[in-house]
Amino acid sequence: MYKQFQDKLTEIARDKYGKSIKALDKEELYCVLGALVNEKCDFHRKQTCGKTAIYFSIEYLIGKLLYSNLYNMKNTDCVEKVLRDNGHSLSEFEDIDDYAFGNGGLGRLAACFLDSAASCEITLDGYGIRYKKGLFRQSFADDGSQLEEADDWQKISDAFAIKREEEAVNVEFSDFTVRAVPFDYNIIGYSFKRINTLRLYEARKLTCDESDAEKIYEYLYPDDSTYEGKKLRLRQQYFLVSASLQNIISRYGIENLEDKIKIQLNDTHPILAIPELINLCIKSNMSFDAALEKCCKIFAYTNHTVMPEALEEWDSSLMKEVIPQIYGIIEKINDMLLYELSNNKEVSFCDCAVIKDGRVKMANLACYVVSHINGVAGIHTDILKKDTLSQWYRLYPEKFSNKTNGITQRRWLGLCNRVLADFLSELCGCDIVEELENIKRLESFRDDSEVLKRLREIKYQNKKDFCSYAEKAYGININPDSVFVVQIKRIHEYKRQLLAIFGAVHLYLHMKKGEYAHLPEVTFIFAGKAAAGYKMAKSIIKYINNVATVINNDTDTAGKIKIYFLPNYNVSLAEKLIPAADISLQISQAGTEASGTGNMKLMMNGAVTLGTYDGANIEICREAGEENNYIFGLRENEVNSLKVNYNPKKLYENTPVIKEAVDTLVSGKFGERYGFMDVYESLINAENPDRYMVLADLTSFISCLIDALNDFKNDKYFNKKSLMNIANSAYFSSDRTIREYAEDIWFKE
Numbered sequence: 001m002y003k004q005f006q007d008k009l010t011e012i013a014r015d016k017y018g019k020s021i022k023a024l025d026k027e028e029l030y031c032v033l034g035a036l037v038n039e040k041c042d043f044h045r046k047q048t049c050g051k052t053a054i055y056f057s058i059e060y061l062i063g064k065l066l067y068s069n070l071y072n073m074k075n076t077d078c079v080e081k082v083l084r085d086n087g088h089s090l091s092e093f094e095d096i097d098d099y100a101f102g103n104g105g106l107g108r109l110a111a112c113f114l115d116s117a118a119s120c121e122i123t124l125d126g127y128g129i130r131y132k133k134g135l136f137r138q139s140f141a142d143d144g145s146q147l148e149e150a151d152d153w154q155k156i157s158d159a160f161a162i163k164r165e166e167e168a169v170n171v172e173f174s175d176f177t178v179r180a181v182p183f184d185y186n187i188i189g190y191s192f193k194r195i196n197t198l199r200l201y202e203a204r205k206l207t208c209d210e211s212d213a214e215k216i217y218e219y220l221y222p223d224d225s226t227y228e229g230k231k232l233r234l235r236q237q238y239f240l241v242s243a244s245l246q247n248i249i250s251r252y253g254i255e256n257l258e259d260k261i262k263i264q265l266n267d268t269h270p271i272l273a274i275p276e277l278i279n280l281c282i283k284s285n286m287s288f289d290a291a292l293e294k295c296c297k298i299f300a301y302t303n304h305t306v307m308p309e310a311l312e313e314w315d316s317s318l319m320k321e322v323i324p325q326i327y328g329i330i331e332k333i334n335d336m337l338l339y340e341l342s343n344n345k346e347v348s349f350c351d352c353a354v355i356k357d358g359r360v361k362m363a364n365l366a367c368y369v370v371s372h373i374n375g376v377a378g379i380h381t382d383i384l385k386k387d388t389l390s391q392w393y394r395l396y397p398e399k400f401s402n403k404t405n406g407i408t409q410r411r412w413l414g415l416c417n418r419v420l421a422d423f424l425s426e427l428c429g430c431d432i433v434e435e436l437e438n439i440k441r442l443e444s445f446r447d448d449s450e451v452l453k454r455l456r457e458i459k460y461q462n463k464k465d466f467c468s469y470a471e472k473a474y475g476i477n478i479n480p481d482s483v484f485v486v487q488i489k490r491i492h493e494y495k496r497q498l499l500a501i502f503g504a505v506h507l508y509l510h511m512k513k514g515e516y517a518h519l520p521e522v523t524f525i526f527a528g529k530a531a532a533g534y535k536m537a538k539s540i541i542k543y544i545n546n547v548a549t550v551i552n553n554d555t556d557t558a559g560k561i562k563i564y565f566l567p568n569y570n571v572s573l574a575e576k577l578i579p580a581a582d583i584s585l586q587i588s589q590a591g592t593e594a595s596g597t598g599n600m601k602l603m604m605n606g607a608v609t610l611g612t613y614d615g616a617n618i619e620i621c622r623e624a625g626e627e628n629n630y631i632f633g634l635r636e637n638e639v640n641s642l643k644v645n646y647n648p649k650k651l652y653e654n655t656p657v658i659k660e661a662v663d664t665l666v667s668g669k670f671g672e673r674y675g676f677m678d679v680y681e682s683l684i685n686a687e688n689p690d691r692y693m694v695l696a697d698l699t700s701f702i703s704c705l706i707d708a709l710n711d712f713k714n715d716k717y718f719n720k721k722s723l724m725n726i727a728n729s730a731y732f733s734s735d736r737t738i739r740e741y742a743e744d745i746w747f748k749e
């Protein structure tokens with residue numbers, strides 16, 4: 001094997017650059033490695049037999065491809081050895097930017113699914129956009145506020161993309177036509193089980209005066225607070241689905257297409273695929289009715305959120321202006337729906353209309369047409385049936401199913417926590433990454449002191465490794481002996497970073513007075529980006545940073561509590577931090593987090609969940625035992641009944657613990673006096689105050705946190721919980737999820 005790689009790399013280096021491996025610079029070596037990977041893929045690629053499943057997603061949050069590709073090829077050690085013998089190392093590529101064509105969970109899910117399908121020998125090709133600039137790079141100003149910098153990920157050439165100029169197609173808008181140029185990425189299944197393809201498109205102008213054309217792929221989610229921004233976003237969506245469908249039709253033919261492919265729509269963004277496929281069918285002389293019938297068989301839709309503001313709608317006028325032919329088709333679909341529902345007494349057309357009050361409702365368009373609709377965790381699917389999409393559930397109960405999200409254990413255990421994976425493989429008697437279901441065998445060691453001790457040692461080493469990284473990368477000194485309480489995810493009010501920081505503020509204020517002396521030292525670690533236009537989320541970041549500055553410099557509480565907000569959360573940072581976490585904060589308001597996948601990654605790496613009864617936390621408790629996690633706060637039904645008369649101001653005035661924490665927003669204790677008045681007002685005096693009930697859950701959060709910190713002192717007791725979480729994490733593999741999609745939706749006869 002060694003010689004084979006040595007020879008191959010030498011050959012590619014010579015052909016490409018006329019150099020020896022030793023003489024290559026970093027970028028050249030990266031490209032040589034990419035070429036090697038792609039060559040191996042050509043060798044291992046197999047014909048598809050039967051139907052092909054296709055994933056349409058506006059986001060793919062991939063992370064680094066070099067390491068995961070080598071990992072899935074099972075060649076990491078061998079390649080590292082060749083490089084080392086030639087004066088290089090794989091770690092040279094640590095600072096190459098992630099592929100960050102996504103904002104958070106939704107895009108990461110798409111990436112996990114591609115990895116799982118290829119590793120489970122399922123044909124699943126992805127389609128998306130190759131954004132020129134991915135998700136922005138985050139840093140903090142001296143005053144703690146978020147700064148955004150464009151993600152210039154192509155400053156080092158992309159070693160993995162294969163450009164397919166010859167398969168470029170035109171996408172027509174009312175005012176101009178753009179050329180969609182595809183770039184293919186090999187998706188390598190573990191041990192080369194299968195090679196699938198992710199195809200990402202770039203836009204090219206056809207004539208030199210169409211400066212708008214190339215803006216289409218310039219940014220992931222351009223700021224859509226302006227009219228021009230919205231228009232661009234709509235263009236992006238249409239660009240993706242039109243280019244992809246044209247390619248699919250040229251590959252499979254339009255005749256009997258429904259027998260050859262199934263397309264999964266990842267959330268509302270690619271739903272324009274439905275009218276676009278009808279459009280393309282009509283151009284091939286098919287009747288409208290036949291085209292619609294085809295769509296009903298081809299498409300399935302995954303809903304990702306119950307946030308009403310995220311159920312996409314477009315102004316009819318905007319759609320008419322940008323893609324008039326598509327709008328015309330949507331009108332026709334809407335007319336058919338009206339006709340179908342005209343005699344229905346159970347469901348009113350009004351609740352289902354695709355076009356209503358001058359708006360196009362994308363979720364309604366999908367629910368009417370697709371064959372399958374799914375939510376992403378048990379509670380989420382239940383809420384879809386009972387509230388968000390209840391009219392559709394009454395109409396088409398058979399379309400609905402649940403597909404609880406998952407994560408790939410290859411990236412999120414094998415690659416990011418190798419020592420733990422090796423230990424688990426040894427204990428369970430197999431390659432645990434390959435046969436994750438055997439991880440359950442770990443349970444039989446739950447009272448084995450040696451195993452528990454070894455687990456703690458591995459966690460401790462991971463914490464130390466993370467501390468060294470943090471020192472190098474950020475110049476901070478984290479104490480590995482402290483308890484790592486971790487909240488890492490996009491910053492959003494519903495995810496309630498505010499609740500976590502209020503909990504930390506409470507501990508700090510009381511530790512400063514000498515209370516909580518029995519608790520172990522605690523380090524709160526936050527990471528996450530706020531959308532560039534989301535003011536409240538940005539204020540929350542600034543507040544956390546200000547709290548951290550004061551606390552970390554207070555000698556009274558030195559050795560008791562520290563807070564760090566690490567900048568630029570992305571897949572690579574997650575891979576470093578997750579293996580080091582002790583306590584995973586998953587504290588969204590019950591009923592708001594569709595599933596969460598960060599919770600699963602942390603669980604698989606031995607963190608216990610401290611969370612609300614929400615999203616997949618519920619299933620984590622079901623699998624690993626509620627007694628092995630820390631659940632607090634209002635349940636979804638309680639949230640709903642409390643909502644009616646919720647009065648956070650009264651809570652604030654009557655509960656000293658709450659008042660004490662909330663007042664620090666304006667007291668000047670952390671930053672300027674009245675510095676966080678906007679946050680304060682949103683909790684106390686806004687029209688719909690404390691929308692996510694931070695104050696209602698604060699006292700129960702604090703007491704749960706204190707319980708967990710207390711338990712941490714009891715090594716054996718806490719490690720057993722950690723072990724039970726690892727042992728029961730197999731359910732959260734995206735291999736399980738992808739098999740469910742395959743069996744219930746994609747390849748069902």
Ligand SMILES: *Cc1c(COP(=O)(O)O)cnc(C)c1O
Nearest residue numbers: 104105489570571574596597598
């Ligand atoms: C897993 C992941 C997410 C999703 O995290 P949640 O806690 O489920 O919101 C977001 N961003 C990155 C980089 C991730 O790896």
